[in-house]
Amino acid sequence: xxxxxxxxxxxxxxxxxxxxxxxxxxxxxxxxxxxxxxxxxxxxxxxxxxxxxxxxxxxxxxxxxxxxxxxxxxxxxxxxxxxxxxxxxxxxxxxxxxxxxxxxxxxxxxxxxxxxxxxxxxxxxxxxxxxxxxxxxxxxxxxxxxxxxxxxxxxxxxxxxxxxxxxxxxxxxxxxxxxxxxxxxxxxxxxxxxxxxxxxxxxxxxxxxxxxxxxxxxxxxxxxxxxxxxxxxxxxxxxxxxxxxxxxxxxxxxxxxxxxxxxxxxxxxxxxxxxxxxxxxxxxxxxxxxxxxxxxxxxxxxxxxxxxxxxxxxxxxxxxxxxxxxxxxxxxxxxxxxxxxxxxxxxxxxxxxxxxxxxxxxxxxxxxxxxxxxxxxxxxxxxxxxxxxxxxxxxxxxxxxxxxxxxxxxxxxxxxxxxxxxxxxxxxxxxxxxxxxxxxxxxxxxxxxxxxxxxxxxxxxxxxxxxx
Amino acid sequence: xxxxxxxxxxxxxxxxxxxxxxxxxxxxxxxxxxxxxxxxxxxxxxxxxxxxxxxxxxxxxxxxxxxxxxxxxxxxxxxxxxxxxxxxxxxxxxxx
Numbered sequence: 001x002x003x004x005x006x007x008x009x010x011x012x013x014x015x016x017x018x019x020x021x022x023x024x025x026x027x028x029x030x031x032x033x034x035x036x037x038x039x040x041x042x043x044x045x046x047x048x049x050x051x052x053x054x055x056x057x058x059x060x061x062x063x064x065x066x067x068x069x070x071x072x073x074x075x076x077x078x079x080x081x082x083x084x085x086x087x088x089x090x091x092x093x094x095x096x097x098x099x100x101x102x103x104x105x106x107x108x109x110x111x112x113x114x115x116x117x118x119x120x121x122x123x124x125x126x127x128x129x130x131x132x133x134x135x136x137x138x139x140x141x142x143x144x145x146x147x148x149x150x151x152x153x154x155x156x157x158x159x160x161x162x163x164x165x166x167x168x169x170x171x172x173x174x175x176x177x178x179x180x181x182x183x184x185x186x187x188x189x190x191x192x193x194x195x196x197x198x199x200x201x202x203x204x205x206x207x208x209x210x211x212x213x214x215x216x217x218x219x220x221x222x223x224x225x226x227x228x229x230x231x232x233x234x235x236x237x238x239x240x241x242x243x244x245x246x247x248x249x250x251x252x253x254x255x256x257x258x259x260x261x262x263x264x265x266x267x268x269x270x271x272x273x274x275x276x277x278x279x280x281x282x283x284x285x286x287x288x289x290x291x292x293x294x295x296x297x298x299x300x301x302x303x304x305x306x307x308x309x310x311x312x313x314x315x316x317x318x319x320x321x322x323x324x325x326x327x328x329x330x331x332x333x334x335x336x337x338x339x340x341x342x343x344x345x346x347x348x349x350x351x352x353x354x355x356x357x358x359x360x361x362x363x364x365x366x367x368x369x370x371x372x373x374x375x376x377x378x379x380x381x382x383x384x385x386x387x388x389x390x391x392x393x394x395x396x397x398x399x400x401x402x403x404x405x406x407x408x409x410x411x412x413x414x415x416x417x418x419x420x421x422x423x424x425x426x427x428x429x430x431x432x433x434x435x436x437x438x439x440x441x442x443x444x445x446x447x448x449x450x451x452x453x454x455x456x457x458x459x460x461x462x463x464x465x466x467x468x
Numbered sequence: 469x470x471x472x473x474x475x476x477x478x479x480x481x482x483x484x485x486x487x488x489x490x491x492x493x494x495x496x497x498x499x500x501x502x503x504x505x506x507x508x509x510x511x512x513x514x515x516x517x518x519x520x521x522x523x524x525x526x527x528x529x530x531x532x533x534x535x536x537x538x539x540x541x542x543x544x545x546x547x548x549x550x551x552x553x554x555x556x557x558x559x560x561x562x563x564x
Contacts, residue, residue: 073543167524180522209529210522294508305483312484314558316547321486328485332476333499335483337506346506351519353512358520401501417523441523
């Protein structure tokens with residue numbers, strides 16, 4: 001938003017803007033590996049686009065050797081929508097191969113590094129997008145989120161990440177991972193920017209049958225932010241903020257590791273801050289939380305095995321032996337769970353658990369019940385994004401199951417199709433921590449309002465990594 | 469649930485994924501671990517619960533049956549590793 005204002009006021013020209021960003025990319029990208037392709041001829045306000053989103057005649061690899069030289073013949077809908085707003089593509093950002101991963105280490109083109117500590121992972125799968133925003137290598141970026149892939153890297157890199165409600169943004173042109181879970185969304189330097197980009201990219205196009213033309217509830221939000229009439233006019237007094245007790249229970253997870261104590265402290269402080277700003281904090285229950293990871297991996301891998309069948313090396317791309325290990329693993333897993341004799345016990349069972357998870361959220365948001373803490377329903381639900389801060393590159397790569405468990409807080413919202421915002425809320429061990437704010441389906445307006453009020457009151461988003 | 473090597477081979481064939489012997493052993497172990505974890509779902513009572521395959525309420529989203537322009541033949545063939553006479557070259561499906 002500041003950039004739009006500055007350009008209007010002629011503080012600098014678009015060419016100067018892009019030259020400045022390109023210089024910074026040339027200096028820092030060799031170390032960070034955030035961009036796989038850089039577009040030196042960029043025009044307009046520069047954005048980084050996750051390399052799983054098709055950009056006409058700009059190489060799109062999905063982080064995989066299979067598509068190492070693939071040139072899409074059309075733009076994804078979100079790209080066309082952005083270009084109508086004078087947004088240009090400054091580069092395609094690195095990612096875990098076919099969006100499969102939570103660390104950025106599964107890219108066929110080398111891992112991306114966390115700008116806060118180069119020995120640490122940036123999170124994934126939108127690793128490059130999060131780093132590009134964090135290190136000021138673009139004004140904002142687009143990512144995709146199937147199980148947390150926008151929110152988790154945003155959290156680990158100290159930027160804002162938004163997963164819209166499923167069906168808000170058209171998936172046309174996003175290389176499909178799990179079709180009932182995928183959503184494209186923004187990674188930005190502020191909540192207001194996330195709201196603005198969401199306005200730009202939302203809406204049906206006739207190609208994604210799950211994305212209809214939904215009346216934008218954001219008009220008021222984005223416009224008041226642009227005019228600078230901010231949080232002073234809005235308040236969260238009386239807003240009911242639900243905190244799921246299951247998110248803070250000592251986890252019975254693998255190796256007994258649950259929510260890191262340092263992260264827990266930062267999150268609890270953030271929740272206290274919301275209370276200080278006028279919110280009513282209510283303990284709620286989402287009883288099927290512990291089954292979310294298992295249900296997610298079964299559903300996601302099944303859909304992945306189907307979607308990735310198109311990579312046959314005949315119409316485009318290389319042969320299937322060019323898939324990386326994680327992609328092969330998930331295709332195999334999904335093929336097994338959909339196969340005859342196992343389909344009912346695995347895929348359908350997981351889809352039924354998905355219904356229960358969706359119902360958990362519905363009860364917390366809508367009914368007078370123990371689930372909603374005895375109230376008539378909460379307005380938003382908050383919690384951690386990631387159980388830990390960024391870990392060292394190489395730590396989890398040989399243990400897929402431990403890697404999967406790092407998605408524990410983000411996954412449920414994908415299963416339920418709800419909108420979720422991840423915002424910077426502090427540091428532990430000098431590494432960023434993100435707060436997750438989940439809203440009712442289609443209620444991006446409330447989560448963005450809460451996010452912006454918290455952001456204005458704390459300024460965490462203004463912290464930047466110290467880079468050369 | 470322990471996946472035997474022959475089961476892994478069968479799945480690899482269904483998935484059209486060429487696997488080496490070493491990969492077969494590695495995936496057999498990793499997939500077995502993941503399946504064991506997935507067994508957690510057996511503890512959930514899903515009686516009378518309908519599965520969710522789509523989280524929107526959309527049903528029967530239809531489009532008018534009208535002609536619209538699409539990719540040109542040249543564009544559609546532009547990424548093909550092998551092409552001949554403006555067509556994709558693929559493996560033989562039927563033997564004479």
